[in-house]
Amino acid sequence: MIQIRDLHKSYEMGHNSLHVLKGLHLDIEEGEFVSIMGSSGSGKSTLLNILGILDDYDRGTYYLGGKLIQGLNETKAALTRNEMIGFIFQSFNLISFKNAMENVALPLYYQKISRKKRNQIALEYLDRLGLKEWAHHLPSELSGGQKQRVAIARALISQPRIILADEPTGALDSATSLEVMEILKEINDQGKTVILVTHEHDIAAMTKKIIKLKDGVIEEVIKNGELLAFKNRVSTE
Amino acid sequence: MFDIDVWQEIFATIRKNKLRTFLTGFSVAWGIFMLMILLGSGNGLQNGVRTQFASNSVNMMWLWAGETSMPYQGLKEGRSVKFNNADYTFLKGMNQDLEQVSSRFYLPGNIVYTYKNEYGTFETSSCHPSLKLMGNMKVTSGRFINDLDINDYRKVIVIGDNVRLALFKDVDPLGEYINLNNVPFKVVGVIHDKGRRNDDERTSYIPISTAQRIFNGADRVHTFAVTTKMVTTVEEADSITADVRKAMALRHNFDPKDKRAMGSFNLLAMYIRTMKIFQAIKIFVWIIGIGTLIAGIVGVSNIMLILVKERTREIGIRKAIGATPGSVIGLVLLESILITTVAGYIGLLFGIGLMEAVNYGLEQAIGSGEGERIFFRNPTVDFTTAITAMVILIVSGALAGYLPARKAANVKPIEALRND
Numbered sequence: 255m256i257q258i259r260d261l262h263k264s265y266e267m268g269h270n271s272l273h274v275l276k277g278l279h280l281d282i283e284e285g286e287f288v289s290i291m292g293s294s295g296s297g298k299s300t301l302l303n304i305l306g307i308l309d310d311y312d313r314g315t316y317y318l319g320g321k322l323i324q325g326l327n328e329t330k331a332a333l334t335r336n337e338m339i340g341f342i343f344q345s346f347n348l349i350s351f352k353n354a355m356e357n358v359a360l361p362l363y364y365q366k367i368s369r370k371k372r373n374q375i376a377l378e379y380l381d382r383l384g385l386k387e388w389a390h391h392l393p394s395e396l397s398g399g400q401k402q403r404v405a406i407a408r409a410l411i412s413q414p415r416i417i418l419a420d421e422p423t424g425a426l427d428s429a430t431s432l433e434v435m436e437i438l439k440e441i442n443d444q445g446k447t448v449i450l451v452t453h454e455h456d457i458a459a460m461t462k463k464i465i466k467l468k469d470g471v472i473e474e475v476i477k478n479g480e481l482l483a484f485k486n487r488v489s490t491e
Numbered sequence: 492m493f494d495i496d497v498w499q500e501i502f503a504t505i506r507k508n509k510l511r512t513f514l515t516g517f518s519v520a521w522g523i524f525m526l527m528i529l530l531g532s533g534n535g536l537q538n539g540v541r542t543q544f545a546s547n548s549v550n551m552m553w554l555w556a557g558e559t560s561m562p563y564q565g566l567k568e569g570r571s572v573k574f575n576n577a578d579y580t581f582l583k584g585m586n587q588d589l590e591q592v593s594s595r596f597y598l599p600g601n602i603v604y605t606y607k608n609e610y611g612t613f614e615t616s617s618c619h620p621s622l623k624l625m626g627n628m629k630v631t632s633g634r635f636i637n638d639l640d641i642n643d644y645r646k647v648i649v650i651g652d653n654v655r656l657a658l659f660k661d662v663d664p665l666g667e668y669i670n671l672n673n674v675p676f677k678v679v680g681v682i683h684d685k686g687r688r689n690d691d692e693r694t695s696y697i698p699i700s701t702a703q704r705i706f707n708g709a710d711r712v713h714t715f716a717v718t719t720k721m722v723t724t725v726e727e728a729d730s731i732t733a734d735v736r737k738a739m740a741l742r743h744n745f746d747p748k749d750k751r752a753m754g755s756f757n758l759l760a761m762y763i764r765t766m767k768i769f770q771a772i773k774i775f776v777w778i779i780g781i782g783t784l785i786a787g788i789v790g791v792s793n794i795m796l797i798l799v800k801e802r803t804r805e806i807g808i809r810k811a812i813g814a815t816p817g818s819v820i821g822l823v824l825l826e827s828i829l830i831t832t833v834a835g836y837i838g839l840l841f842g843i844g845l846m847e848a849v850n851y852g853l854e855q856a857i858g859s860g861e862g863e864r865i866f867f868r869n870p871t872v873d874f875t876t877a878i879t880a881m882v883i884l885i886v887s888g889a890l891a892g893y894l895p896a897r898k899a900a901n902v903k904p905i906e907a908l909r910n911d
Contacts, residue, residue, distance in 0.1 A: 299905075308811060308904045328900075329815045336813025343908060347808045351503045363496055364813040408812065420908075 255416065255447050256282040256305065261314035263300055274300045275311070276470035282449065284415075287442040289458040290451045292467035299420070301467065302451050306339055306418045307331045319415055336364050340409030342450075344421035346401040348393040354380060354404045355389040361412040372411075379407040383437065399430035406437055417441060419450035423457055435460045501826045504798070515794045516834030519787035523835045523880060526780030527842025527872055533776050535849075535870025537769040542868050548625050549762040550590075552732065552755065554715040554739065560751040563744060572743045572752050574712040576703075579619075585738065588720055588731045593619035594712040596702045604695075605670040606658040613654050614694045615671065617702035618716075625718050633665045633680030640679075640698040646705075648676040650695040652683045671697075674705055719759055725767070728760035784883065788831065788891045795827050795895035799902075806899050807907020816900040823899045827892025828885060835884035839877060846871050 258280040264273040274297045282288055292298040303309035304316065307323055316323045318338060326334065340361075341347075348357045355376045362372035380389050383403045393401055402422060409417055419438065423431035435457060442448045442462075450461065458464050464476040505512050556572045579594045596617045604613055622628075623635040631652065640647050648669065655664050664678045676697065702708060719731045732755055737747045745752035799806070806819055850871055857868070 303905045306811070308908075329817065332810060332813050332815040335811065341811050347804070347811075347908060349805055349808060351507060360809070361812045364809075364815070364818065369496060412813070 255284040255286070255319060256280065256449075257315075257317040259315045261301075261304070261311055261316065263297075263304065263309075263311045274470055275304075277314070278471055280465070280472065282447065284447055285442070285445050286447055286449075287439065287462040288447075288449045288465060289461040289463070290449065290465045290467060291453060291455075291458050292473075293453070296467040297470045298451050298467050302418060302420055302449075305416075305449065306341060307335050332364075336361055336412055338415050340412065340414040340417045342402070342405050342409050342417065342419035342422045344424035346393070346398075346405045346425070348401055348404060348408075350393055353390050353392050354385060354396065357393065357404055358407045358411055361408060365412065375411060376407070379411050380404070383407050397430075398426050399433055402426060402430075402434050403437065406434070406441075410441065414446075416447040416449060419448065421452055422450055423452070423454065431457065497822065497825060500822060501829060504802070504826065505830075508798070511794055512830060515791050516830050516837075518790040519784070519831050519834040519884070520838030520841070522780070522784035522787040523838035523884065524842040525783050526776075526880060527839060527846065527877075529776040529780055530773070530876060531842070531846035531849075531870045531872050533769065533772050534872065535846075535853075535867045536772075537766075538868040538870070540765055540769070544758070544762055544765075547627070547758060548718055550718045550721050550759040551625055552589075552717050552719050552735070552757045552759070554717070554735070555754045556713065557751045557754055559745045559749055561746045561749045563746040563749070566744060570745075572745060574715065574743075576710040576712060578739070578742065579712060579715070581738070581742065582715060582717060582735075585735070588734055589717045590720060591621040591624050591718045593622040593625065593716045594699055595714045595716065596699050596706075596708045596711060597713045598702060598706050602671050604654065604658060605673075606667065609658045611654075611657050613651070613657075615697060616694055617697050617699040619699060622696070622716060625716060629683045631681050631683045632663075633678070635680055635682070636696055636698050641700045644701045644704050645698060646674065646676045646701055647679045648695055648697050649680040649682055650678055651693050652681060653693045654695055655681050719757065722759065723763065725760050725763050728757055728763060732757045732760065781883070784887060788887045791827055791831055791888070791891040792894055795823060795892055796898065798826075799823060799895045799899040802899070803902050803907045806902045807904040810902065811904045811908060819900045819902075820896040823896035824889060824892040827895070828888035831884050831888030831891060832881075835888075836881070839880060843872060843877065 258278060261275050261278040261280075262273070263275040264271045266272075278297075278301070280301075290298045290301060300309070304311050305318075307318075307326065310325065318334075321334075323334070348354075349360070352360070355373055358376035358379055359372040362375060363369075367375075377386065377389055380386050383406060385400060385403055385407070388396060388400060388404075393404070396404065402425075409419075417438070422438070423434055426434060438448050438450070439460065448461075450457075452458050462477075464474075465472055466474040466476070554574075556574045558571045559566075559568050562568050574594070576594070579592060582589060582592045598615050598617065601612050602615045604611055618636060619641065620636050620638055623630070628635070630649075633649070635649055636647070639645070648671070650658075650664065650669075658664070658669060659667070664681060667678050668675045669678060670676070682696070699712070703710065717735075719728070722728050722731070733747070736753065736755060739753055740747040740749075743753070806814075809819065810816075850869055853868060853870070
């Protein structure tokens, strides 16, 4: 699904150049449930942006679903994003003047699907996430967990190949966090690749693979079987 | 791009920023309103002045004899210049410059008109038939002086409408005889001189040949009224005047530069000059109007920039879930065009409405006879100008939106979505 080879990315900060990703190798298969961890400055946000085609990279190769993602112009990048990737954010990023249904339907608007049809599909997705009766509420009238569920519905509606979640539980209490993780797990069980960025160990432990970043390279990959050991190690730290 | 969703999104943002949208729109509406008022006023002034010119054909020229004020070819100053019938024939022959020629012999003293028991003193003028072609004289009954009247020295008279009212009351004057200083003249026509002020309808006309014969004029002529070739520049009009002056100076031995020997007035030159001034005024008005408009547009552009900045996050979300730069540009551009066009249209309506109201008031004043000397008529803006203004608005709306739209399209989703 995702194949990254020797990825380099640096940011220009005035006269200085900040080398964030330093020759990163990464393979993620279809249907995996992966979390990316790392302290701030480890390059995890940068990696997520590159994975989400929100940012370009300097050197190396990035294949997404067998397609080389490199030097796309903005329009092509937007279309690829729309088609391949569903985003979930820490701060939900719903559009405040649109109700839940319209927010969910927005990716289909950019696919030029008729209003009636996309609203109908949006209602189906909201129903699946148990939010049907909230369809006509504005985001400001929803709780944090509900907002994140709306955002998940929006990420799913375009039937993307992968879901990218940036600290999806960062703004939620632990009970709601658990709920959201359950949903993500369900999505993964249905065969979708889910990649999430987090700095919370217990959230990461709910995924099937943990990729630890440090100073722009992968420090450690913890696979399914080792998760228990990881948990124990974290609790002793 | 023009489906209902785009409009819904635009109206949603406008609803969110009602006051700001209103203030922005107001500056554009005000710009267009001022432009319409200025253009309308300019047109009104121009139409008013044109109406004043309309009492005569605009290509008229008058020549009158005077006294020389400069010595010329050994002749002293102070000689009086006398026109005669030969000058008439000569001027008629100058047909590359002049179209119609009529000469006039002033009748001496006051002429008393008598018809049965009625009498009165009226202004009497003598002329050639072509005079009718020069002004806005309208023959309401009978006919004007014709060539036969001139050739046969007929004692016929064309009376002004006021003369008819004073002497004949309800009687049909055609064929009746009135006495001018005891000389009987047959009334052949009644005229109504619509371009002129009321007192001019007191003027009556007799053939110049008859006037010269009866009132001891020999072949003397006092003034000439001519129409010149229609030209479009002041230079051409002035050169016609110069040609006529030169020719007449040669015939009567005076210096062509001697303004007092022969007076001349070329209405066409003045008309062209006046219309040039209005053209300049019009250009000036457009410059001011467009300046005001630019101020409004800069306002719109400014507001849209702030709006884009405020909506950076939203635009970032849209881009993350698949909005192309084109669709983002379309959103901002359309909003800008919508605000300027709607606001501008309102300003346009108010401006045109006010000018139409002023026009209505003026028409009332003119209709009731008070408006004869009003130098301000029909201060309205024509359809083409309104359309031009509208096109300018839409284009300027697009211009106003372009920069903010570019900025919006360049929003980086990563930066917009950074958690803060």
